[in-house]
Amino acid sequence: MSGFHKIIFKNTSMFAVSQLIGIGARLICNKVAAVLIGPAGIGVLGLIDNILRLIHGVTNFGIASSSVREIALLDNEKEQSNEKSGRLIKIVYKWAIFTGVLGVMGLVLFSKQVSLVVFQTDTKYLWVIGLSSYFLFNSISSIRLAVLQAKKKVKKIVLYNIFSTVISAVISIVAYYIYGIDGIIPAIVISTISNFLLSIYFTKSIAVSEVKIAANQVFKEGLPIAKLGLLLSTSAVFGQLCFYIIRWYLIEYHSYEILGVYQVGNTFLVGYIGLVFAAMSNDFYPRLCNFEEDKEQFDALVNDQTELALLVVVPAILVLYVMAPYLIPILYSNEFLDVLLILKIGLISVVLKAIAWPIGFIALIKGNKALFLKQNLLSNSVNVIGSLIGFYYFGLLGLGIAMVVMFLVYGVYTYVTVVRYYNFKYRKDTLHIMLASLLLCLLVLSVFLVYEFKGFNLVLAVIASFSMLYSFFKLRHRLIK
Structure with missing residues (x-):
């Protein structure tokens, strides 16, 4: 450790x-x-x-x-x-x-x-x-x-x-x-x-x-x-530019009101939950630069950051699932309740981002400009294509699905490339936390096959409580060592 x-x-x-x-x-x-x-x-x-x-x-x-x-x-x-x-x-x-x-x-x-x-x-x-x-x-x-x-x-x-x-x-x-x-x-x-x-x-x-x-x-x-x-x-x-295309499409073929709902969805996914990553990157990025030539320490820091990101983000996401139907009218108004259609699937994308985000810095810090550019071009391309197709077929729900697909494709591609070019490896402990996080996500998605995402959901509340306890004990174990 x-x-x-x-x-x-x-x-x-x-x-x-x-x-x-x-x-x-x-x-x-x-x-x-x-x-x-x-x-x-x-x-x-x-x-x-x-x-x-x-x-x-x-x-x-x-x-x-x-x-x-x-x-x-x-x-x-x-x-x-x-x-x-x-x-x-x-x-x-x-x-x-x-x-x-x-x-x-x-x-x-x-x-x-x-x-x-x-x-x-x-x-x-x-x-x-x-x-x-x-x-x-x-x-x-x-x-x-x-x-x-x-x-x-x-x-x-x-x-x-x-x-x-x-x-x-x-x-x-x-x-x-x-x-x-x-x-x-x-x-x-x-x-x-x-x-x-x-x-x-x-x-x-x-x-x-x-x-x-x-x-x-x-x-x-x-x-x-x-x-x-x-x-x-x-x-x-x-x-x-990709985000502009999505916004232009929503205005051109629908309305400013739909654009406003999409904007609020982004605010939740990027503005609120995304602040977790903003808080981490202020320290993680420059600190990782310090270990560019020390592979053991470099990989250890990426693993530790991945663990901490997941242990913080996953319970936050699950709590938001429980509270979102009540938060939207309080924070905005009933006119924005359609945001729940984006969040229903879209919130899972933040968990995938917590996995992909730390390894996304590796190519940048190692000076591999072409690889870093490919990673980001791929993710944004998937986002815009997925959003337009998803919205056409599934409405606002499709925008949430597009975000999940984007981070899934980005995460897999980035992991394959950093393993290939830098022989990066996850520790067993990190893999266990990743697996537990993904299983919780699958459990949440299975709940939505049975229940609507409108009011209080006891099953989601139980899953969120379990996630908080799991994160608490995992963090406690790591911090007292």
Whole structure:
């Protein structure tokens, strides 16, 4: 048994605190949004978010993600690591401004087209131009947060996340209350400026080189990071493009109300439960970089992270199954009850993600750009194809099925490739936890063959209780060793 469980659990617990506060703030914000702007407004919000992420993916070169790896690796060097790290941080800060300006120019250039897509009219292009400032402020804050992650400044990241989420929620609620749907863009812009100021504050103690660096040197020394980042960016852009296709299809052939239901489904699967992975990745990714050359420790950390992910995610999913029929009307409104059709099968995809997610980092950290890109292109392709076909034949239920198929295909492909290229192996203990988790998922699916997913289900409650006890004793056993 490796010794990473305590470290992972401690740091994940710290991040979990911020994520729980974040969930609370989002729950309140989403409830207010559901009442004040309704399903159509939430659909518009999801579409704007999708477009912003798409343009950001094209223009940011993935600098934030790739810089985490490079700065974390530099910190492993004993000699002159501080000097090299400070210089690299200064370079990525300058790249952040450059990529942010590119994003501004991109949205301004296509402002009328974006206005037409989002608002069904090009007359609101000035609103879209105002929204372009998002890219500059977001680019800078993203890079600075990446530096904190690479430096493993856990407490500062936690505090940033707490303040960022709470302030953004307050800003959004006020904007929706005063302006309704028209408050969406002002809320995004003001929240982004707030996050920018917070990132400046929390990174002010990070050492940055005082040596003047010429523009051509900034470009030359930052180019390797940009090349790796471009790969991550390509993957992110393709993913957002796939999500855009799904959203476009729902609007074109159905309605904004259906899009709003889909958006809420994604919020549950990615925004709420997905926060578990966000909490873990803040520590897991840079820590795994530290063991790139130590295969035994590297594999042990991946195994430990997989175990912890499953022991946390599976009971959370099962509890959500029990509570979802009551949470949807409370958190949103009765208009969103159709979300249950997505969650009925879709929640299982999060368990599959908990298995596939840790091994998905291996190719990236090992520097195998082509393999990492293939993994992500495959998963997103399966998602968009599965969603369109699934929705056509099964409606909202088909969207949940598509998510399960996506992570199943992605997980199998990723596992086969990391075994082939890096001789990665799961421990027996990890395999046992994976098997138990998958059996619980199959048991839940079998319950739905008999019962409807509408109200309280005693069988699901019993399964959830068993899962919580199982996770408690497994975690206790690992943490006291």
